[in-house]
Amino acid sequence: MSMITLYQTPTSFVLKREGIASSLVIDRTDRGLELRSNEEVATMGLSSYYKLLYCLIGLVRISGETYLVVATQAVNVASISDNAQILKITECDFISFKTGYGVKQQQHGGGGGGGKEGDEPPFHQMYQLLNSGHFYYSSTLNYDITHSIQSQFDS
Numbered sequence: 001m002s003m004i005t006l007y008q009t010p011t012s013f014v015l016k017r018e019g020i021a022s023s024l025v026i027d028r029t030d031r032g033l034e035l036r037s038n039e040e041v042a043t044m045g046l047s048s049y050y051k052l053l054y055c056l057i058g059l060v061r062i063s064g065e066t067y068l069v070v071a072t073q074a075v076n077v078a079s080i081s082d083n084a085q086i087l088k089i090t091e092c093d094f095i096s097f098k099t100g101y102g103v104k105q106q107q108h109g110g111g112g113g114g115g116k117e118g119d120e121p122p123f124h125q126m127y128q129l130l131n132s133g134h135f136y137y138s139s140t141l142n143y144d145i146t147h148s149i150q151s152q153f154d155s
Contacts, residue, residue, distance in 0.1 A: 002139075004053040006070065007046040008100050013068055014041055015056060024056070028097045031059060031066055051102075055137055057092060057130065063122040067094040069130070077136070084143035089135040094123050103127065 002018040008028075015024040022035045025044075054074040060067050073091035080086065093102040103121065121127070138145050 004056065006051055006053050006095075009044055009046060012044070013095070014044065014046060015053070016041070026059070026068065028100070031097070054087065054089070055139070057089075060094070060123065060126070062126075065122075066097040067123060068097065069094055071137075074137075080138075080143060084138060084140045086136055086138055086145060088133060089130065089137065090133055092127070092130040094121070094127060 007014040013026040023041045054071040057069040071089045074087040078086040095102040
């Protein structure tokens with residue numbers, strides 16, 4: 001299973017996956033998404049390494065702020081075929097488009113958390129749900145865990 005490396009610039013998040021010739025660039029100002037070649041991404045001045053990720057869950061906008069939702073920990077729970085692995089998400093993070101910091105960094109004084117000590121972030125319930133250990137995904141692009149095996153092979 002290949003990991004995704006999350007980089008950031010002052011205006012973008014960049015997600016690079018091992019063995020893939022292009023990277024996903026997410027604009028932090030207008031939330032635009034685009035694929036760019038790794039050669040082009042290398043010229044963007046990736047200023048800070050953030051962390052290794054298992055998967056990008058999505059973008060969520062809550063209370064006027066946008067967050068990048070990512071799986072930071074996952075465990076392999078099944079192998080369906082030679083390459084189809086099913087993973088359980090055991091930890092996720094919400095990374096602010098405004099500050100560039102994730103929940104963990106904000107909780108440990110990493111910066112820009114805003115709010116008073118003890119205040120719950122606006123996404124607290126969603127954060128608890130995603131970290132509950134009840135969410136699964138496939139690390140294989142050609143396997144969809146939302147369909148039965150029969151429907152995937154009936155073509």
